[in-house]
Amino acid sequence: MSNSKKEDPRAIRSKRMFKEAIVSLMLEERSLSHLTVQKIASRAELNRATFYLHFEDVSDLLRQLADEVLNGLSEKIQPLEQSDPGDEQERLTVFLDSIYDKRKLLAVLFDSKSLETNLFHLLKTLIETRRWNKRLDRSSHPVALEIRTASIMGIIMWWIRDGIQFSPAYIADQITLLFGRKQEGESSGGR
Structure with a gap:
């Protein structure tokens, strides 16, 4: 059409x-x-x-549904690309709110790998853009881009599947605690 x-x-x-x-x-x-x-x-x-x-078939319907969801999330993630730290927490919370609003749909669509793969790419692009905007190179970050992206994806997938009782603001706080501060060579052993 x-x-x-x-x-x-x-x-x-x-x-x-x-x-x-x-x-x-x-x-x-x-x-x-x-x-x-x-x-x-x-x-x-x-x-x-x-x-x-x-x-065309059931797969086509799923693909269109996943694309629709991903396009909506893509629009919501754009404000996070800004490097201004002033309202970063609020922008992350707004993005997580959009995920929360679609939590049931996302939980189902995560079972089809295409959404998971595309969301991973969307988050990876966000992290790359933020590094570029801050004029940081890969060597200035001890954590590889893929590891950082996989960690955020894991948090989001866990939240949608098992931790939905936590608010978007709480999850934003936790992500910020994990990734928001500059790492000073210290190893956080888990707790």
């Missing part, structure tokens, strides 16, 4: 219903292998033919 044409509101509604249906089914079953077009169409109270008007 061309970007110059406005999408039919019925098509928008149908796509939304299919996306809501697949999320609902994934929350119940937690297994992608049991998802079928028929199950998704039935849950959406639409037919299979309508499904195929919008998606």
